[in-house]
Amino acid sequence: MSRFDDTLHDLHALDSHAARPNAxxxxxxxxxxxxxxFYIVAVVSxxxxxxxxxxxxxxxxxxxxxxxxxxxxxxxxxxxxxxxFALMIGIFNPLLDTxxxxxxxxxxxxxxxxxxxxxxxxxxxxxxAALLLVATTGFDQVCVGLNxxxxxxxxxxxxxxxxxxxxxxxxxxxxxxxxxxxRAYARRxxxxxVYASLxxxxxxxxxxxxxxxxxxxxxxxxxxxxxxxxxxxxRRVDMAFLTICAASFILAxxxxxxxxxxxxxxxxLS
Amino acid sequence: xxxxxxxxxxxxxATLWVAAGTTLTYCSRTLRQxxxxxxxxxxxxxxxxxxxxQMINFSIPATGxxxxxxxGLLLAILLGPPAAFVVIASVLAVQALFLGDGGLLALxxxxxxxxxxxxxxxxxxIFRPLLGANLLCRTSRRIxxxxxxxxxxxxxxxxxxxxxxxxxxGISSLPFSGFLLLxxxxxxxxxxxxxxxxxxxxxxLQRARPDLFSSASRATSxxxxxxxxxxxxxxxxxxxxxxxxTLPDGLEWSxxxxxxxxxxxxxxxxxxxxxxxxxxxxxLGAAATLSxxxxxxxxxxxxxxx
Numbered sequence: 001m002s003r004f005d006d007t008l009h010d011l012h013a014l015d016s017h018a019a020r021p022n023a024x025x026x027x028x029x030x031x032x033x034x035x036x037x038f039y040i041v042a043v044v045s046x047x048x049x050x051x052x053x054x055x056x057x058x059x060x061x062x063x064x065x066x067x068x069x070x071x072x073x074x075x076x077x078x079x080x081x082x083x084x085f086a087l088m089i090g091i092f093n094p095l096l097d098t099x100x101x102x103x104x105x106x107x108x109x110x111x112x113x114x115x116x117x118x119x120x121x122x123x124x125x126x127x128x129a130a131l132l133l134v135a136t137t138g139f140d141q142v143c144v145g146l147n148x149x150x151x152x153x154x155x156x157x158x159x160x161x162x163x164x165x166x167x168x169x170x171x172x173x174x175x176x177x178x179x180x181x182x183r184a185y186a187r188r189x190x191x192x193x194v195y196a197s198l199x200x201x202x203x204x205x206x207x208x209x210x211x212x213x214x215x216x217x218x219x220x221x222x223x224x225x226x227x228x229x230x231x232x233x234x235r236r237v238d239m240a241f242l243t244i245c246a247a248s249f250i251l252a253x254x255x256x257x258x259x260x261x262x263x264x265x266x267x268x269l270s
Numbered sequence: 271x272x273x274x275x276x277x278x279x280x281x282x283x284a285t286l287w288v289a290a291g292t293t294l295t296y297c298s299r300t301l302r303q304x305x306x307x308x309x310x311x312x313x314x315x316x317x318x319x320x321x322x323x324q325m326i327n328f329s330i331p332a333t334g335x336x337x338x339x340x341x342g343l344l345l346a347i348l349l350g351p352p353a354a355f356v357v358i359a360s361v362l363a364v365q366a367l368f369l370g371d372g373g374l375l376a377l378x379x380x381x382x383x384x385x386x387x388x389x390x391x392x393x394x395x396i397f398r399p400l401l402g403a404n405l406l407c408r409t410s411r412r413i414x415x416x417x418x419x420x421x422x423x424x425x426x427x428x429x430x431x432x433x434x435x436x437x438x439x440g441i442s443s444l445p446f447s448g449f450l451l452l453x454x455x456x457x458x459x460x461x462x463x464x465x466x467x468x469x470x471x472x473x474x475l476q477r478a479r480p481d482l483f484s485s486a487s488r489a490t491s492x493x494x495x496x497x498x499x500x501x502x503x504x505x506x507x508x509x510x511x512x513x514x515x516t517l518p519d520g521l522e523w524s525x526x527x528x529x530x531x532x533x534x535x536x537x538x539x540x541x542x543x544x545x546x547x548x549x550x551x552x553x554l555g556a557a558a559t560l561s562x563x564x565x566x567x568x569x570x571x572x573x574x575x576x
Binding site for chain 1: 272273274275276277278279280283284294295297298299301302308310311312313314315316317318319321322323325326327328329336339356357359360361363364366367368369370371372373374375436440441442443444445466467470471473474475478479482550551552553554555556558559560563564566567568570571
């Protein structure tokens with residue numbers, strides 16, 4: 001059941017990067033959440049044909065991956081897995097928008113290809129930023145940070161519990177599906193009756209598990225608040241991080257830096 | 271379907287985040303006021319259930335394809351709309367943060383598409399009125415038909431919403447009518463599959479655990495919910511009004527079909543890179559920028575290792 005294995009691995013692996021302390025894990029989760037949100041807004045605010053101007057913004061995921069000890073290969077693999085949807089919609093652009101836009105050493109490139117490339121670039125930047133947020137902060141800390149930023153407690157508690165039990169339930173589901181496959185002989189596909197029974201039993205197990213968990217939590221004094229492992233404290237380094245990020249995003253948004261750099265280089269070479 | 275950040279503009283994304291955030295705040299407040307703390311672990315585990323269930327495919331009869339459960343309608347049936355909405359939002363958030371499935375800006379849009387429509391339209395306005403609070407006295411056929419109807423309508427609304435959002439964002443060049451004709455039939459089939467799967471599970475539960483459906487404490491007052499839904503609809507309509515003032519898309523589609531330019535002709539003025547000289551400049555600049563960034567990353571990693 002490779003699909004279950006992959007997802008289980010994903011849930012665990014991303015968090016494990018944050019378990020080892022580094023310069024980024026020591027930052028307040030709120031500064032990282034806000035920086036990531038500014039980043040995504042900055043990236044998507046470019047117009048549809050922007051490619052060059054987007055490039056400087058790649059510094060943020062690269063720096064986070066480097067400082068957070070996240071192997072680029074793992075990140076790249078995740079990006080590839082998540083690519084299909086953006087690809088499916090974006091591929092229509094070159095087909096529909098055929099007006100020529102750029103003349104590259106004699107080859108005319110249509111506007112559709114330019115906007116398609118822009119879509120893919122935006123996709124890579126925004127998805128990496130989201131993944132790196134969890135990889136450098138840890139999901140539990142993200143929930144605590146979100147709560148302090150004003151997200152309702154019902155949602156952050158829900159996120160926390162979902163993360164905790166997703167692995168448990170996915171493991172349970174994987175065992176049930178494997179058991180059924182081993183007994184199914186020639187029938188690899190699930191028909192609706194068997195599917196309903198499988199999911200129905202999974203749901204019943206989930207409900208009973210929820211009942212046991214609730215009683216256990218009550219017995220330990222649960223009062224509807226899941227507390228984080230460390231108290232949050234906003235320090236100067238958090239402010240510095242957020243300010244540097246925001247300033248660089250605004251700069252990259254206002255000035256087309258690669259073009260300026262290319263201009264200077266061309267002048268220097270000629 | 272999960273929308274990606276790359277296809278949404280900040281204005282549209284922010285508007286939908288406001289709609290999703292308002293509804294989430296309303297649902298959280300409702301849960302707190304109704305003293306539904308006992309629901310908290312149940313919501314967590316059911317969220318994990320939906321997360322796991324989305325990985326199991328079943329084969330759709332009479333076709334060669336397979337589908338999987340979305341979960342919104344089932345959650346609304348089990349938990350009631352406010353709790354179900356919070357659970358769906360959390361599942362989508364985890365998918366965005368861990369699997370890169372849909373982005374953080376698009377999360378608001380995805381929560382609206384996959385949460386608002388099944389929970390507040392499919393369940394509240396279709397399933398509940400047609401079947402009543404007590405499911406035990408309903409026949410299997412009636413439950414199946416109503417569930418399939420609710421699922422189909424929720425998914426049609428969701429698909430239409432995706433088309434509108436993509437259109438209003440203006441990043442993709444897909445024409446309105448073409449995209450609509452593509453999305454609606456596909457989601458008709460997906461809605462049918464979702465309805466059948468949900469109905470099958472509900473019927474199973476009806477036989478196995480009838481006590482789940484006999485609680486009469488599921489009465490939710492509709493008015494505040496309709497107000498929240500109305501607010502969300504007003505936001506979306508407000509953004510839609512901007513679109514209404516541009517060229518109709520039927521016209522754009524016809525123009526494209528006739529072989530003309532879909533985009534306005536003053537683009538040459540806005541895009542300076544038309545001759546080889548400035549193209550070289552662009553390429554040099556791009557190469558230099560990328561090398562600087564990669565070098566920076568490399569240095570950081572080296573410095574960290576030492």
